[in-house]
Amino acid sequence: MNSLFFKNCVKGFIASIISAILLVFVFGYFCYTSKDPDSLINLVSMAVLYIGAFVGGFLSSRFNRGMGLLSGAVTGGIFMLFVVVLSLISSNNVGEGGFVRWIMFLLIVVISSVGGYIGIPKSKKRKKHKSRRK
Numbered sequence: 001m002n003s004l005f006f007k008n009c010v011k012g013f014i015a016s017i018i019s020a021i022l023l024v025f026v027f028g029y030f031c032y033t034s035k036d037p038d039s040l041i042n043l044v045s046m047a048v049l050y051i052g053a054f055v056g057g058f059l060s061s062r063f064n065r066g067m068g069l070l071s072g073a074v075t076g077g078i079f080m081l082f083v084v085v086l087s088l089i090s091s092n093n094v095g096e097g098g099f100v101r102w103i104m105f106l107l108i109v110v111i112s113s114v115g116g117y118i119g120i121p122k123s124k125k126r127k128k129h130k131s132r133r134k
Contacts, residue, residue: 005064012060012075016112017082020052047103053079053108057115065121072116076109083108102116 027044031037056079057072064071083104 005067006074007065009060009071009074011076012056012058012062012071013078013082015059016052016056016075016079019055020048022050023051047110049083051113053112054115057112058119060090060112061116061119062121067121068116068118069113070116072113072119073109075116076112080105080108 027040027048029046031040034040055078056075057068060071060075061068
């Protein structure tokens, strides 16, 4: 792996941050117009994280033109660390939730890897060869 791979993973991370910020505004509007916005906050926050991770993995794979699972996992790992650091800075109770919260953080990496796999250009995916019979 070379530095271009990591540079493209950082580009995917930046894309995931930008998409998450845009999604916060879009979903925030829907929460604002709903009758009970408090009931939607947990759902919206998880949707923003996971969709942002998926977009980051997808674009990272596109930038790298292959190695989808790996580039998606690296991008998702960077995004997960970013979210964990923000959680530690913003509140003192990041330890609450325990095991479930850490599973949700690791799910960011998994979803980003799936986005990376889906983002592999079609020419790089394995093509099925038809067996020739005589």
